[in-house]
Amino acid sequence: MAPSKPGGGFDLTCTLTTQALAVLRPSITVQTRYLPGGIGAVAFDQAATGRLGGSGTLVAFSSGSLLNIAQGRFGPHGIQAVRWIATLGTDYGVIAVHQESPYQTLAQLIKALRDGAPRLVFGAGGTLGSQDWMKAALLARHAGQEPRNMRFVSFEGGGEAIKALQGGHIQVFTGDAAEAMRALNQGATFRLLAVLSPHRLNGPLRTAPTAKEQGIALVWPTVRGVYMGAGTPDAVADAWTAAFTQAHAAPGYAALCEAVGLQPHRLTGAALQAFVQKSVDEYQQLAKELGLQMWKSQGLKQAP
Known part of the structure; x- marks a missing residue:
């Protein structure tokens, strides 16, 4: 089930x-x-x-x-x-954006959060307080923002959230590596900014940098x-x-x-x-x- x-x-x-x-x-x-x-x-x-x-x-x-x-x-x-x-x-969290997003690196996304980007909307398969919300909240806190003030859209599963990211309905996806890999294997297109693991993953996501190597101490x-x-x-x-x-x-x-x-x-x-x-x-x-x-x-x- x-x-x-x-x-x-x-x-x-x-x-x-x-x-x-x-x-x-x-x-x-x-x-x-x-x-x-x-x-x-x-x-x-x-x-x-x-x-x-x-x-x-x-x-x-x-x-x-x-x-x-x-x-x-x-x-x-x-x-x-x-x-x-x-x-x-064990799976690990990921931070992903739309394929045509202006954010090329996690540092650029952090800066946008720090500057209070008004239209930045997070989304994932979880509600307020869920682990996917937590990833976004910890990212916002790292940027000096109050997590409870961020805009977050809840979906019933990561697959639905990834569809919303591709459609431009959300700007940042804070899901998991395995569901991201499955979506990419099925033809989805989006940009992975970071994997929230202590080291780079093997397999298809091996080119995705960790948050840690980009100077962000965030592992999930x-x-x-x-x-x-x-x-x-x-x-x-x-x-x-x-x-x-x-x-x-x-x-x-x-x-x-x-x-x-x-x-x-x-x-x-x-x-x-x-x-x-x-x-x-x-x-x-x-x-x-x-x-x-x-x-x-x-x-x-x-x-x-």
Whole structure:
């Protein structure tokens, strides 16, 4: 289940899941369905309340999902509301502009922000407070601007946002490298100003400079994985966890990740639970620093 419209990062997570399981067990048939709404909120609520699930239903999540949980944007559900099964890979943020944009470098875009460019509109697959909004907010803060004053348009998935960028409806796309690579491979045209990774990526995006090498200390990793409904029996969840553990160790797994623009990120079981909790704690603190409203959720520790 991709909790978005086709073409974005959740869709990509489903693609990688399908490929990884096919290598491990060719007899398994996996189909992707789409349930957009609230950038994952609808799917999470249905999984947490038992309306979405079953022994064969895996739901894609990302670091952005954990960020939304940290802010209470997924309703009254904490991290214990679903069964976290596995992470698959790490994506990294990108800053992109229209192919005919006047901005050739990240420095030029930063200067425009610093000068208060009045028509500069950001857009991505997320709402106020989402991880894509966070990338734009951190960029604005670096330019000395108040993040809450920037113009940001929300889309139901990165694929929709990239279409808007090409159509000139937004000026800056703050999405992820993998969804950008998929769009470019499918014929999309836009200019990548920076990848928000600690080093240049391999593959088709190897020519895209990092923000770090351009003097902007901005790195944004996005971990992608899958979870299951709260009512999933232990035996079923354990079986899927074992399957992904085997898939992680299978020859060629790293190549599968690289083919879709991800770096391998292999977590299951207790290590995954610890990662989820740590991520939520850190995101709560970042959200407070950026002045975002925090909604109460059950099972969450409130950052001081």
